[in-house]
Amino acid sequence: MVRVIITRKLEEExxxxxxxxxxxxxxxxxSLEENPHKGKIVGQVNNIVIKELKNQSFRFYFxxxxxxxxxxxxxxxxxxxxxxVRLSNKRDQQKVIDNIKEILRKIGxxxx
Numbered sequence: 001m002v003r004v005i006i007t008r009k010l011e012e013e014x015x016x017x018x019x020x021x022x023x024x025x026x027x028x029x030x031s032l033e034e035n036p037h038k039g040k041i042v043g044q045v046n047n048i049v050i051k052e053l054k055n056q057s058f059r060f061y062f063x064x065x066x067x068x069x070x071x072x073x074x075x076x077x078x079x080x081x082x083x084x085v086r087l088s089n090k091r092d093q094q095k096v097i098d099n100i101k102e103i104l105r106k107i108g109x110x111x112x
Contacts, residue, residue, distance in 0.1 A: 028053075057090055068080050
């Protein structure tokens, strides 16, 4: 079973920026439980993959286990954790990706 987690900080930020649309956006994140291969890979630290989903001019970043995602088919994914950690606009995209990588290198996945 694939499990999607959204950090509290990101959830509050989405609510503040998108207001009424926030529930729709959060529900779209849950769609990854059905299709965990969705999203574009934008980086990798060890076996943790950083992926992004686009919504209008914003990008939402999540981390997951790259080995399981690459090697197993959708039906075989039993305990995959997808954790949404950040959001950015197009202008701050690279800065946010670099920040995620730095946190993963120094602290690991628990840094979020």
